[in-house]
Amino acid sequence: MGLIVQKYGGTSVGDLVRIQEVAKRVAKTYDAGNQVVVVLSAMSGVTDHLIQMAEVLSDKPNKREMDVLLATGEQTTVALLAIALEKMGYKAQSFLGHQVRILTNNAAQSARILDVQADPIKDALADNAIVVVAGFQGVDGCGNITTLGRGGSDTSAVAVAAALGADSCEIYTDVDGVYTADPRVVSKARKLKCVTHDVMLEMSSLGAKVLQIRSVEFAAKHNVPVHVRSSFNEEEGTMIVCEDRDMERMLVAGVTFVKTDARITVTKVPDEPGVAAKVFSAVADAGISVDMIIQNTRASNMTDITFTVPKTDYKDALVIVEKTAKEIGAESVAGDANIAKVSVTGVGMKSHHGVAAKMFSTLAAKSINIMMISTSEIRISCVVEEKYAELACQILHTAFGLDAD
């Protein structure tokens, strides 16, 4: 008994038969005495098809209009699910972003949720209806349709759950939970029963693609328990919770990697105040975000600065940095797009020493060179050659005792 938000992804509503399956699962939850709010993505493939149509018309489609276009995907699925539920004898009502309403800023195609004004949903629930909300979409203060970016329906679901004070937010997807590593890379990867918001946040940022990062941020901020599970079976998935109460206290919860960054190194930078700032200001002014930064002090008042940028911005960044390097009198600029960032993440790391040492020695044992290191309380990331990403992931998974039996 409670108020349950269930989110179904694109493959879960991929065709009419699957929509009927979703309807059955929703009905079962409702019949068990719960209030149910369903949040849906577009049918898988539909969003891509809409983007393709727009790209035939324009190489750079107007962003506001893209949002109007893309919002039709979720509008279609919510109506169809409501129709399927009504046919089964349930009262159901769909809500679009502007009907909920899910208020966002006006950043078309990557809008952020400012507020979920959920009174209309509450009214419908009080009226014993099953509520079906279009994910991914919102409305800005001027009434423009906005969308939340890829995976945005996860965030819609968590935001709606937070606004309603839901007892649980179930994210139904085509994988059956959060794994200690990508099972396609690490065959012995195990499904996690439980993970904290913090660890999930780090893992999402570092390559675990199960949930949109912002949905995890939202869940952490508003303390929403999230249950990631498969819509194709009845198994328990992974609970993402605020605190690791009775959960297995693993040192490391998961090993992840991303290949989306590139590395840039500026050598022999005069080691004077404000010089490094000039490099990063120039990059920031071009709208390019920098991830890891390392500065090594050399002898004779010179330093080397190394940092990573998204691969998609690599060439632009290189041009900017070469120009700035000349201005500040640095020796040279080198870059490398063939890198990967491998990370181990776990709340247990807070209270255990030796995780970093174990990570470095494990990589060293296979002669994998570490180019950059960055750490947080619950994470260690190493930049290695791209070709070693999968191998590094596998040996770390074994070294930290994560392999399934």
Added chain:
Amino acid sequence: MGLIVQKYGGTSVGDLVRIQEVAKRVAKTYDAGNQVVVVLSAMSGVTDHLIQMAEVLSDKPNKREMDVLLATGEQTTVALLAIALEKMGYKAQSFLGHQVRILTNNAAQSARILDVQADPIKDALADNAIVVVAGFQGVDGCGNITTLGRGGSDTSAVAVAAALGADSCEIYTDVDGVYTADPRVVSKARKLKCVTHDVMLEMSSLGAKVLQIRSVEFAAKHNVPVHVRSSFNEEEGTMIVCEDRDMERMLVAGVTFVKTDARITVTKVPDEPGVAAKVFSAVADAGISVDMIIQNTRASNMTDITFTVPKTDYKDALVIVEKTAKEIGAESVAGDANIAKVSVTGVGMKSHHGVAAKMFSTLAAKSINIMMISTSEIRISCVVEEKYAELACQILHTAFGLDAD
């Protein structure tokens, strides 16, 4: 120079190439110094596809949700046209029903427009944008998406034109105007240069499918000049105007027919006050609308009552009428679904006698029996056997001098 509303139907925006063609035509009108508001239908076939999906899920899909579903069709085309216009270097902004906003009553799937609150459109026009409005859809007072029924985009266009005080409302379609008869039936049918709102209204009711009837009502009520023309060529179409100023004063503007009605006759009804009312009350209570009614007085205080109902309601109506006939002591009930209503319409009929006589004698000359007759100031309709509908249309077209040279 002026404010022009252009409405493009489903075949005119049937694919991406055609949407680009529409964009060019719109741009041309804008470049000529006009403010342009475009109203669009869904791509041809899309609405039917959406209906089919819903019908897989339910034999009687929830009407509110159907409107949410169907509204995606126009939402898609307005975004795509705006994207195409932006690509061509024009500022363009799409508006959905709830953004305009087009306020309707809450009759899902056949909503009526109550008000067009067009300030956002005026603002966009003042900002030199080309405005692209989703036809067919509106929003009720509670924020529910509504649709206006088949052909509703015509009504959207005329309503928007009325609200903006537009100089002209151009309805682009796959035919190039209003004809004296359906050219598929009458090979010598001619395109009308001009027709009054009143005559167009009668012709639409009586089988001319060029415009949704309600759009003509709206145009007549708000005195909006409408220009029906083809989106596939540059030819002038048909002007639908308030008064027939200099237009060719034809006795009859057109010959039309419908095969959508069925006939029911109740014989030997006691000719007492209130008895006929019982029949029609019973039919009305079932939500069935009656069109033509004829009552013949027999000898000995008995009458026969004949009326027409939509073919789709024929069987239901027959059951109801048979029950009522017993209650009131009528002799029998007979019905006939194989009928057609053939009509001649023209504002010139107001001032000319002999139109009815000519119609009857023309039909008689071909031995076409007239079962029922109804007339208005500008129209005469005859019910005939369904199989004679086309023939009747052809010979009347010739008899009233409408054949093209």
